[in-house]
Amino acid sequence: MALELKQLGENTWVIPGHVNIGYYEENGKGYLIDTGLDDDQGRRVLKLLSEERAAPLRAIVNTHSNADHIGANAFIQKRTNCEVWATHVEGAMTEYPSLEPVLLWAAWPFKQIRGKFIEAKPSKVTYIESEGRIMDTYLKAVPLPGHYLDMIGVTTPDDVFFLADSLFDPKILEKYRFSVMLDIASAHKTFDMIENARASWFVPCHATPTKDIHELVAQNRAGQSWITERVYQAIEGTEGISREDALSKIGMAEGLDMDAAHLLLNLVSVNAHLTYLSEQDRIEPFVKDCRLLWRVKL
Numbered sequence: 001m002a003l004e005l006k007q008l009g010e011n012t013w014v015i016p017g018h019v020n021i022g023y024y025e026e027n028g029k030g031y032l033i034d035t036g037l038d039d040d041q042g043r044r045v046l047k048l049l050s051e052e053r054a055a056p057l058r059a060i061v062n063t064h065s066n067a068d069h070i071g072a073n074a075f076i077q078k079r080t081n082c083e084v085w086a087t088h089v090e091g092a093m094t095e096y097p098s099l100e101p102v103l104l105w106a107a108w109p110f111k112q113i114r115g116k117f118i119e120a121k122p123s124k125v126t127y128i129e130s131e132g133r134i135m136d137t138y139l140k141a142v143p144l145p146g147h148y149l150d151m152i153g154v155t156t157p158d159d160v161f162f163l164a165d166s167l168f169d170p171k172i173l174e175k176y177r178f179s180v181m182l183d184i185a186s187a188h189k190t191f192d193m194i195e196n197a198r199a200s201w202f203v204p205c206h207a208t209p210t211k212d213i214h215e216l217v218a219q220n221r222a223g224q225s226w227i228t229e230r231v232y233q234a235i236e237g238t239e240g241i242s243r244e245d246a247l248s249k250i251g252m253a254e255g256l257d258m259d260a261a262h263l264l265l266n267l268v269s270v271n272a273h274l275t276y277l278s279e280q281d282r283i284e285p286f287v288k289d290c291r292l293l294w295r296v297k298l
């Protein structure tokens with residue numbers, strides 16, 4: 001499918017796709033907000049920009065370091081010599097993307113979890129703060145805690161709010177059931193913040209751009225609460241259950257299919273909800289027979 005630029009503001013566009021990529025111009029220079037998965041995507045984005053827009057690309061602003069957002073950085077940076085701007089922790093992951101599978105496995109990773117969906121090619125980063133004006137432009141960074149380590153949204157002066165992976169399309173939530181959220185309490189605070197934000201357009205990376213964000217926020221709030229309660233139910237009525245067994249219970253009941261990488265990503269989600277439930281004092285961890293188990297707190 002050919003890529004296209006859809007104009008959302010006077011100087012702001014979106015390139016719709018598996019990952020919605022933002023494009024913005026200021027003072028005759030172009031800026032990308034995220035880049036997509038791989039070299040092929042990078043090539044297609046550059047072709048589109050050279051055909052439709054003449055402005056030289058100054059920088060890529062990365063919302064966070066997941067491979068589907070930074071995977072085309074290396075190709076684009078090599079071709080255009082543009083800068084890559086990212087917040088400190090996300091920038092470190094962008095410069096050293098082998099940390100991504102290490103984060104998943106908590107040790108040096110095996111090859112099945114080092115594919116391009118997990119581990120991007122490295123790119124050279126210039127670090128930015130997670131709040132306020134981005135460098136000397138009129139773009140602004142907005143912290144969006146929850147999904148990843150130090151993810152930001154980006155607002156433009158012509159009133160577009162790029163929301164990164166703070167919200168997912170309900171079809172994705174329905175199909176995969178789990179979505180990566182490292183910190184559920186923060187994700188809920190981010191939902192509240194977005195619900196009260198004003199913009200002409202809201203652009204989540206994995207949902208259709210919209211002028212009214214309320215329904216999508218409600219669907220995502222419900223989606224995360226659904227996982228919280230399913231994890232709680234998997235624990236309830238047992239003497240103690242491991243995170244793997246909790247995932248297996250839910251996954252089998254929902255008919256989910258997963259490979260090693262996908263299973264570990266789903267475990268990240270289960271882990272986050274275990275932390276969230278323990279923060280609410282509803283469950284507690286204990287070790288029995290050399291296994292870390294979780295039980296309902298009486």
Ligand SMILES: [Zn+2]
Pocket residue numbers: 019066068069165205206
């Ligand atoms: Zn993503």
